[in-house]
Amino acid sequence: GGTGLLAGIRVLITAGPTREPIDPVRYISNRSSGKMGYAVAAAALAEGAEVVLVSGPTALPPPQVHEFVTVESAAEMYAAVMARAESCGIYIGTAAVADYTPVAAAPQKIKKTLAETQIALTRTPDILGTVAGLARRPFTVGFAAETHDLENYARQKLAGKALDMVAANQVGQGLGFDAEDNALFVCWPGGDTRLPFAPKRRLAEQLVRLIAERYRATGS
Numbered sequence: 427g428g429t430g431l432l433a434g435i436r437v438l439i440t441a442g443p444t445r446e447p448i449d450p451v452r453y454i455s456n457r458s459s460g461k462m463g464y465a466v467a468a469a470a471l472a473e474g475a476e477v478v479l480v481s482g483p484t485a486l487p488p489p490q491v492h493e494f495v496t497v498e499s500a501a502e503m504y505a506a507v508m509a510r511a512e513s514c515g516i517y518i519g520t521a522a523v524a525d526y527t528p529v530a531a532a533p534q535k536i537k538k539t540l541a542e543t544q545i546a547l548t549r550t551p552d553i554l555g556t557v558a559g560l561a562r563r564p565f566t567v568g569f570a571a572e573t574h575d576l577e578n579y580a581r582q583k584l585a586g587k588a589l590d591m592v593a594a595n596q597v598g599q600g601l602g603f604d605a606e607d608n609a610l611f612v613c614w615p616g617g618d619t620r621l622p623f624a625p626k627r628r629l630a631e632q633l634v635r636l637i638a639e640r641y642r643a644t645g646s
């Protein structure tokens with residue numbers, strides 16, 4: 427094995443947005459660029475981890491990880507994660523997974539014949555919750571993107587989904603999504619810390635060190 431805080435540990439990371447098809451040419455998505463997740467992947471790699479990166483569509487160059495899996499929709503991301511989660515020691519859900527998807531993608535391009543129209547949506551599978559519920563679950567880290575009441579929602583998410591750690595960021599008004607810098611409020615059962623604004627690379631290094639520390643402390 428190599429050296430580093432995560433030497434020899436398989437770490438599964440999700441990054442970027444998902445795309446939920448409306449018809450062959452349209453989709454629902456969000457403003458995630460993938461920068462945060464790719465930075466977490468690079469930081470885990472630098473600590474000696476065997477990194478598996480499952481990525482939604484981004485404009486970033488593919489990183490030199492052990493396995494790079496590209497997906498489009500939340501359903502595809504769910505399948506890619508579930509096929510690998512039980513063989514990993516740590517799961518880090520950085521992706522901005524769509525919460526809703528069209529009930530059915532139209533087989534043909536929808537015509538603009540109506541003045542007003544609606545798209546019926548249904549919930550996507552909860553990837554993070556399903557990973558946390560596995561019998562042989564990895565040390566499970568969720569992200570939380572909130573426009574308000576960040577710390578309360580982060581603690582609720584930690585307890586509600588029985589996660590090992592939550593990394594929460596303020597989003598909206600140019601924060602979080604697609605920004606170069608970010609800040610995190612990180613909590614775990616029994617503690618928390620604030621990582622102030624810094625380039626995502628730098629922040630990811632700090633987060634990965636915290637994860638390695640807690641991973642060892644819980645004897646996962």
Ligand code: PMT
Pocket residue numbers: 440442443457458459460461462463500519520521522523524525550551552553554555567568569570571572595597602603604605
């Ligand atoms: O990609 P960047 O431009 O660098 O931006 C980074 C980021 C803002 C996207 C990132 O830091 C971040 O906050 N990612 C989580 C975004 C998000 O969707 O948060 P959420 O609060 O909606 O979801 C909470 C958690 O549940 C996340 O770990 C998410 O991966 C997970 N989830 C959500 C829905 C779903 N169906 N399955 C999931 O696993």
